[in-house]
Amino acid sequence: MHTSSLEHVKKLVQTHLDRQKSLKVIDIGSYDVNGSYKQFFDSPEWQYTGVDLAPGPNVDVVLKSPYRLPFASHSVDVIVSGQAFEHIEFFWLTWHEMTRILKPDGYIFLVAPSRGPEHRYPQDCWRFYPDSYRALASFGGLQLISVTTDWEPHPEEFSAPWGDTVGVFKQPKMSAWTKLKKRMMQKIRHWVVPGYRI
Numbered sequence: 569m570h571t572s573s574l575e576h577v578k579k580l581v582q583t584h585l586d587r588q589k590s591l592k593v594i595d596i597g598s599y600d601v602n603g604s605y606k607q608f609f610d611s612p613e614w615q616y617t618g619v620d621l622a623p624g625p626n627v628d629v630v631l632k633s634p635y636r637l638p639f640a641s642h643s644v645d646v647i648v649s650g651q652a653f654e655h656i657e658f659f660w661l662t663w664h665e666m667t668r669i670l671k672p673d674g675y676i677f678l679v680a681p682s683r684g685p686e687h688r689y690p691q692d693c694w695r696f697y698p699d700s701y702r703a704l705a706s707f708g709g710l711q712l713i714s715v716t717t718d719w720e721p722h723p724e725e726f727s728a729p730w731g732d733t734v735g736v737f738k739q740p741k742m743s744a745w746t747k748l749k750k751r752m753m754q755k756i757r758h759w760v761v762p763g764y765r766i
Contacts, residue, residue: 569603570727572718573650573679576734577605580648580677584713584736587611591645594619596637596666597652600626605648635661635764639669641751642742650679650732654694658763660707667708667739668754676710676737682717683731701735709750710737 585591591614595605598618604626609616618626621634629638634656647666653659666676680696698715705712718731742750758764 569601569651570722570730571724572722572727572730573732574603574605576679576732577648577650577677578608580734580736581608584675584677585611585614585646587613589613591615592643593617593646593648594637594639594644594669595626596620596647596649596662597655598626598628599624605650609646609648633764635665636758637662637665637669641668641754642671642747644669645671645674646677647675648677648679650677651681653678653680653696654692655689657691657693659694660704661757661761661763663704663708664754664757667710668750670710670739672739672741674739675713676735676739678704678735678737679732681730682733684729696733698733701733701737704735705737708737710739712736713738 593609593614593616595618597620598604599620599622606616606618606626617628619629619631620627621631623630647670656662670676682695682697686692698717701715702712713736715735717733721728
């Protein structure tokens with residue numbers, strides 16, 4: 569976890585979250601290799617859950633698949649994911665799951681590399697730019713609150729080779745009918761789309 573990534577998430581938390589409000593926070597790709605975002609979700613009002621594909625430090629829930637999140641629809645206030653999407657072969661399937669579990673008015677903080685050396689863990693498939701996040705917002709029916717990309721190198725030596733695209737997405741308010749329709753569409757995808765089946 570490079571320094572610039574940690575700095576980005578710290579700033580997002582400070583800017584967008586109310587420390588006095590009860591929040592359920594899910595961190596997708598939480599395995600602590602050399603740092604994690606957990607330190608920034610330290611309010612006693614916040615319930616943080618680390619999620620990853622392998623057991624280890626800072627992992628509370630071990631997934632069977634990156635495309636199935638074991639949380640109820642519209643049950644999570646904040647989803648953070650950093651330095652994970654480049655490793656997910658079909659990230660758009662994971663994105664659909666993230667939008668499914670996010671509450672109305674909930675946030676997704678997404679940090680993914682725009683540049684950097686290949687780092688296969690177990691694969692390294694993608695890099696992202698601002699238009700990628702605009703496409704994700706449209707694809708998931710979310711509002712894109714902000715998006716930035718690190719075009720200049722970070723001054724810290726370990727972070728300098730890396731650049732990230734950082735986005736804040738918000739789930740719009742939904743009628744009961746829209747919620748039901750979204751849940752049903754995702755159930756259908758789980759049945760018929762290759763990659764979802766586990």
